[in-house]
Structure formats: C-alpha cells, structure tokens
Amino acid sequence: MTSHPIVSEEQWIEAMRALTAEEKAITQAQQRLAEQRRALPWVRIDKPYMFEGVDGPMLLADLFDGRSQLIVQHFMFGRDWSEGCQSCSLLADHIDGARRHFEHNDVSYAAVSRASIEKIAAYRQRMGWRFRWVSSARSDFNVDHHVSFAGDRSDGVFYNFEHRPDPQVEEMPGFSIFHRAPDGAIYRTYACYARGLEKFIGVYAFLDVVPHGRNETKTGMMHDWLKRHDRYENDGRTQPVSAVMIAAA
Numbered sequence: 001m002t003s004h005p006i007v008s009e010e011q012w013i014e015a016m017r018a019l020t021a022e023e024k025a026i027t028q029a030q031q032r033l034a035e036q037r038r039a040l041p042w043v044r045i046d047k048p049y050m051f052e053g054v055d056g057p058m059l060l061a062d063l064f065d066g067r068s069q070l071i072v073q074h075f076m077f078g079r080d081w082s083e084g085c086q087s088c089s090l091l092a093d094h095i096d097g098a099r100r101h102f103e104h105n106d107v108s109y110a111a112v113s114r115a116s117i118e119k120i121a122a123y124r125q126r127m128g129w130r131f132r133w134v135s136s137a138r139s140d141f142n143v144d145h146h147v148s149f150a151g152d153r154s155d156g157v158f159y160n161f162e163h164r165p166d167p168q169v170e171e172m173p174g175f176s177i178f179h180r181a182p183d184g185a186i187y188r189t190y191a192c193y194a195r196g197l198e199k200f201i202g203v204y205a206f207l208d209v210v211p212h213g214r215n216e217t218k219t220g221m222m223h224d225w226l227k228r229h230d231r232y233e234n235d236g237r238t239q240p241v242s243a244v245m246i247a248a249a
Contacts, residue, residue, distance in 0.1 A: 004211075042179065042187035049141045051134035052117045058134060060141075063110040064180045065132070070108050074147040074174040077113035077120065079137060084113065084123050086228050088173055093229055094202050095131050112136050114148055114171065126230065145191070147174045160193040173197055 007015075049060045064070045075092065076085035084092075092111065099109050111133040113120055120133050142148030149157045153166040175197060177190040198204060207214045215225045 037190055040190060042189050045178070045186045045188055047140070047144065049136070049139045051112065051136055051139065051141070053132070053134045054117060054121050060178070060186060061180060061184065063108065063132065063134070064178075065108045067103070067106045067108045068180050069106055070110065070178040070180070071102075072176045072178065073109070073111040074142065074145065074172075074176065075111040075113045075133070076147075076169075076171040076173050077115040077123070078171050079114050079116070081115060081119075083228075084115075084120075084127075085171070085173065086226055089127065089228050090203065090226055091173075091197060091201050092127070092129060092131070094200065096129060099131060108132075110134060112141060114142055127228070142171075145174070145176055147172050147193070160196070175200065 045060065051058045051060070051063070063072070073088070073091065073095075075088045077083075077088070095109060099107075102109070109131055111131060113133070113135060114137050115123075115135060116137055117135040120135055124133050136142050143150055146158050149167075149170050149172075156163050156165050157167060158164075159167065159172055172193065174191060174193040176188060179187045179189050181187070204214065
C-alpha cells in the first residue's frame with residue numbers, strides 16, 4: 001500500500017502545475033548558466049601532449065578529427081587497473097548514440113585514460129563502445145588537468161578547482177572541452193568534475209521522474225546501486241513475467 005496521498009485528478013493537476021512552475025524556473029536558470037559557460041575566458045594549450053591510440057601515436061590536435069571542438073572524458077582507468085571505473089562506464093554508455101548527432105555539429109569526442117592502450121582496447125570491446133579512446137600513459141595530460149595524482153599527496157590534491165584532502169585514489173573523473181582555431185591553436189574552454197558530470201548522465205534524468213528515484217541507499221552515494229552494464233544479474237523485474245502479463249490482461 002502506498003504511503004503517498006491519493007487525490008482526485010483535479011488536485012493532481014494543481015500539484016503538477018506548481019511543480020512545473022519550479023521546473024521551468026530551473027530550466028531558465030540552466031539556460032542562463034549555458035550562456036555564462038560559453039562566455040568563459042579560454043586558456044591556450046601549448047604543451048605537445050602525445051597519446052597512444054589503437055592505430056598508433058596521436059597528438060591532441062588529432063583528437064579533433066577535423067572538427068573545431070572536442071569533448072574529452074577523463075575516464076578513470078589507472079595503469080594497474082583491470083577494468084575501467086564503473087561510474088565512468090555509466091557515463092560512457094551514453095556517448096555513442098549522442099555523438100552520431102554532435103559530430104554533425106562540429107564536435108568530436110575522445111576518452112582519455114592512463115591505462116595502456118591494450119587494456120583500453122580490450123575493455124572498450126567488452127563494453128561494446130565505438131567512440132575514440134586513447135592512452136595518456138606516457139604524457140602529463142592527466143596530471144596537468146588535475147584528474148590523476150602522482151607523488152606525495154600528504155598535503156592533499158587540487159581537484160574540482162580547489163585543494164582538498166587526498167582522495168585515496170590516483171584517478172578522478174572529469175570532462176574538458178577544447179577548441180581548435182583555424183591557425184591550429186588549441187584552447188581549453190570549460191571543465192567540470194565530480195557532480196558536475198551528472199548533467200551528462202541521462203539515466204539519472206529517467207530515474208529522477210519515477211517514484212523510487214535513483215534507489216540510493218543510506219550511504220548517500222549516487223552510484224551505490226550501479227554495476228557495469230554487462231554485470232547486472234537480471235533485468236530488474238520485481239514480479240514474474242507471468243504475473244505482469246496476467247495483471248495486464
């Protein structure tokens with residue numbers, strides 16, 4: 001039996017009108033934020049970062065793949081790890097469908113990790129992804145962009161635009177956005193980390209509109225229910241198929 005109040009349709013519509021007004025205000029605020037984001041100053045990238053792709057060495061400029069804008073996912077996959085981070089994997093599950101559209105709008109995408117290209121290629125194949133994914137194992141790219149941490153961390157690390165205690169892991173997630181000018185100059189235009197990545201994870205948008213929400217436990221972790229998409233034990237049904245069919249008949 002539900003603990004929610006059960007009301008008439010008229011009362012429900014009034015409640016929905018009030019909620020929709022708040023949702024519209026948030027949408028308008030997000031539009032203003034998007035304008036502020038596009039108006040940010042840029043920083044020029046002069047370091048000749050070298051990556052390893054499945055077809056050999058690549059420069060940062062190569063990741064643009066002939067386009068002027070580039071989205072880089074700082075995918076947590078350490079040198080000694082056997083598989084990529086499951087939260088980064090959730091985000092990556094959204095990419096291939098979306099990039100079929102944004103690639104036609106002058107935007108390229110690449111994931112970057114410090115794992116070897118052999119490990120990356122094997123995990124990419126296992127997960128069924130097709131987007132470009134390169135290794136930064138031999139460059140300072142991850143460290144310079146504050147998503148990988150080397151050396152003494154006793155005084156903490158710089159992550160998400162602030163100094164914070166040692167995260168106890170060498171890798172953290174993030175997104176960086178780059179622009180390549182006609183003269184070949186490359187600029188970093190935007191970056192986000194931690195819960196700033198949530199806006200790229202569409203599954204949360206679906207879970208946020210259903211009664212049980214994200215099914216988070218008391219730990220408060222956004223992803224404590226999460227598994228890699230090839231590691232779920234079942235399809236999540238709460239009733240036998242026969243019961244569902246009988247109820248619908």
